[in-house]
Structures are given as C-alpha cells and as structure tokens.
Amino acid sequence: MALVEVKNLKKYFYGPKGAVHAVDDVTMNIGAGETMGVVGESGCGKSTLGRTIIHLQKSTGGSVHFNGKDITNPTPQELKKLRSDVQIIFQDPYSSLNPRMTVEDTIKEPLLISGKCDKQNVDAETERLMDMVGIARRIKMSYPHELDGGRRQRVGIARALALDPKFIVCDEPVSALDVSIQAQILNLLMDLQEEHGLAYMFITHNMSVVRHISHNISVMYLGQLVETSPTKELFAEPLHPYTKALLSAIPTTDILHPKERIVLKGEITSPIDPPPGCRFADRCVYATENCRKPQKLEEIKPGHFVSCCRVREINSL
Structure with a gap:
C-alpha cells in the first residue's frame, strides 16, 4: 500500500473569464521512503499539486489518502494531527x-x-x-x-522535520541556491530520507537534479500528468512527445555526440476551461484528430504510464 494515494485530484481557480484548471484529474502513488519527482515547465501546476495534497489549498475534486486514511476533507482536529505527518519545504528560503x-x-x-x-x-x-x-x-x-x-x-528543513513527518513536499528547494550549495542540500535530503524513511514529492525544473534524487518521475503539462515512470526507464526510453522535448533540452558536454534539440512550436492551450483532449496537441508534430478526444494515463509497460493515443497505437501493433 502506498503512503500517499492521489486519485483524480482537481484544483480549479475561478475568475470572471472561467475556471483555471491548475490541477486536473491527477492520479499518483508515493510509497514510504520513496521520492516522486514532479517536473514540467513553469505554470503547469506542480506547486499547486503539492500544496493541494497537503491541504495548504482546498481541492476542487478527487481524493487524497494518507497511510490508508482518507484525508480529502479533514476536520480542523484531523488537519492539526495531519500537520505532524505532512510538511513542506518552500522554494525561497528567505521569504518562507x-x-x-x-x-x-x-x-x-x-x-x-x-x-x-x-x-x-x-x-x-x-x-x-x-x-x-x-x-x-x-x-x-x-x-x-x-x-x-x-x-x-x-x-526551513529543520522546521519541516520538527514534528517527525512521514511525507514532505519539496517545492523546488534548491532552485534559489548556488550549485555547490545545491549538492549539499540534496545530499542532506537523501541522508535524512535514508535515516528516517521519509517520502518526498520533489518538485523541480532541473532534470539532472530530479534524476539524481527521485525513484519515480511524473511529468506535468497544463495541470495534467502526461507520463509517469521509474526514473531510469524515463531517461532511457521516454515515450510522450513532451517528455522527449524536455529531455532534449538538458545541456551536454559530449561534443562528439550532440543531442538533437526538439524545439516546440505552436500556441499553448489556455488553462481556462480547456477543451477535452490532449492539451499538448497544439504543439505536437504527431497530433491527429484522435488527440482531440479525452485522454487518460494508461500503463504501457510495467510501472510506465503515458497519456498519448499515438504511443498506445504504436505499442498495440
């Protein structure tokens, strides 16, 4: 049984022009002592997802289970007790x-x-x-x-550890630090995980960092997960076109074997009441009419989930 189970979680922000689908139908599991890396471009909903899971923001729909218990709509007393088990490390250590x-x-x-x-x-x-x-x-x-x-x-880390939590959301905890200090903080987090059996949701833009610290990785695009996989498999064989584009942007020092950079073109779909179908379709060179139909994460390989009709068609041949 997973320590944290998120099922069809939604978080919408309502405004005069409609509802912003910041987190839309996200499902993921995080095991005890494991790190789930969450990656994606700015504005895709990574931080909102983490904050909604630990009730810094109230969810619009879906459910969250912690250690087998439904914590989707906790009472004030239950929420106070929950604070001992779930914590967050914020991105900016000064403003927090x-x-x-x-x-x-x-x-x-x-x-x-x-x-x-x-x-x-x-x-x-x-x-x-x-x-x-x-x-x-x-x-x-x-x-x-x-x-x-x-x-x-x-x-900030000491404050998060004060109540002996089992699960910590790490919201880009090293992005504001120098590279040498980043390594120290990452090693500290990994040592603490090994010593105390902590589970992390590690939110970041840095693909090299998430590769180093995560057991599994979820890729987000405009509020939805498009791919979830064990870390090694995701880097060895990414399946979703958006994941391939992200990985192609990682800098390399190998001048003898340069990467082919995938440059995304087209307009980003509006997150305000988006149409059904793949939200990456307008920027995907493989998009077809089938991509305009509702998509969902499906297990293509053991533990490897992808939301892409083209990938499903290729693997069904």
Whole structure:
C-alpha cells in the first residue's frame, strides 16, 4: 500500500473569464521512503499539486489518502494531527522565514504549538534538530537576513522535520541556491530520507537534479500528468512527445555526440476551461484528430504510464 494515494485530484481557480484548471484529474502513488519527482515547465501546476495534497489549498475534486486514511476533507482536529505527518519545504528560503524570528525561535515554534515539547525540553530538541541538518549552534540567535541561502534552507528543513513527518513536499528547494550549495542540500535530503524513511514529492525544473534524487518521475503539462515512470526507464526510453522535448533540452558536454534539440512550436492551450483532449496537441508534430478526444494515463509497460493515443497505437501493433 502506498503512503500517499492521489486519485483524480482537481484544483480549479475561478475568475470572471472561467475556471483555471491548475490541477486536473491527477492520479499518483508515493510509497514510504520513496521520492516522486514532479517536473514540467513553469505554470503547469506542480506547486499547486503539492500544496493541494497537503491541504495548504482546498481541492476542487478527487481524493487524497494518507497511510490508508482518507484525508480529502479533514476536520480542523484531523488537519492539526495531519500537520505532524505532512510538511513542506518552500522554494525561497528567505521569504518562507519570519524576519523577526531567530533560527532558534523558528525551529521552536512548531514544537511548542503542537505540544510535542514543553519549555523544559524544547531547547534540547531544538539543538538536536539543528545538529541533524548541519546548522552550527553558534548561529541559533541569528536572524534570516544574517544567513546565506544554504543556511536559511537548512532552517526551513529543520522546521519541516520538527514534528517527525512521514511525507514532505519539496517545492523546488534548491532552485534559489548556488550549485555547490545545491549538492549539499540534496545530499542532506537523501541522508535524512535514508535515516528516517521519509517520502518526498520533489518538485523541480532541473532534470539532472530530479534524476539524481527521485525513484519515480511524473511529468506535468497544463495541470495534467502526461507520463509517469521509474526514473531510469524515463531517461532511457521516454515515450510522450513532451517528455522527449524536455529531455532534449538538458545541456551536454559530449561534443562528439550532440543531442538533437526538439524545439516546440505552436500556441499553448489556455488553462481556462480547456477543451477535452490532449492539451499538448497544439504543439505536437504527431497530433491527429484522435488527440482531440479525452485522454487518460494508461500503463504501457510495467510501472510506465503515458497519456498519448499515438504511443498506445504504436505499442498495440
């Protein structure tokens, strides 16, 4: 049984011109101790998906199960308990921290509010969390503006770990950091996963990063999943035309075997009340009339799901 089960999840934002289908009919499973990478271009709904799963935003439809329990519409009491099991690491480590709170106060806050620690043992638990994520105790009285990006993100990670969660949404946690610091944070997250059995949803634009950290990868396009596969298989044999275009954009230093870059053309389908059918069709060179019909993820190979009528036709031959 998967730790996190998402079925037909929807999140629409309503405006005067119609409903923006930010997340539309998404289904995925994340196992305990595993990382699900979620990739796609800006505006495709990655962050909204993560926030909706952990109830930072209320879903429009579908269901979410955590550890076998339906958490789609939790009561306030259930939601408070759920906060101990699911957490998030935000993209910008500076704006996600309170500028008026020190490192120590930031980490202490969830411990005291949740009742996990009282005032007698909260100091020891705070120092334990700082040691766990590699924050020197000498900076515990520092404010966010006094820290570099890497230390700020470590504070965010420590805050997320404070209540011993089982599942963490990592919303582009290294995109705002220098490359050398990115490697440190990624290695820290992987070490913490191995030590505590954490499950991650890792949202990113960086295909090299997601290849390094993820067990499985889901590719999003305009609110929908177009392909889901184990990481090695996705990079070895991508099936959806959009996935192939994403992978072709990864820079390479091999001048003897240059990649053929797939340049996408055409207009992006509007996310406001989009028509049925494949939302990538207007930019796909293989599009046919069948692509205008409703599509759904289908298992083409064991564990490899694709939403593309052309791929289904080729594999059925």
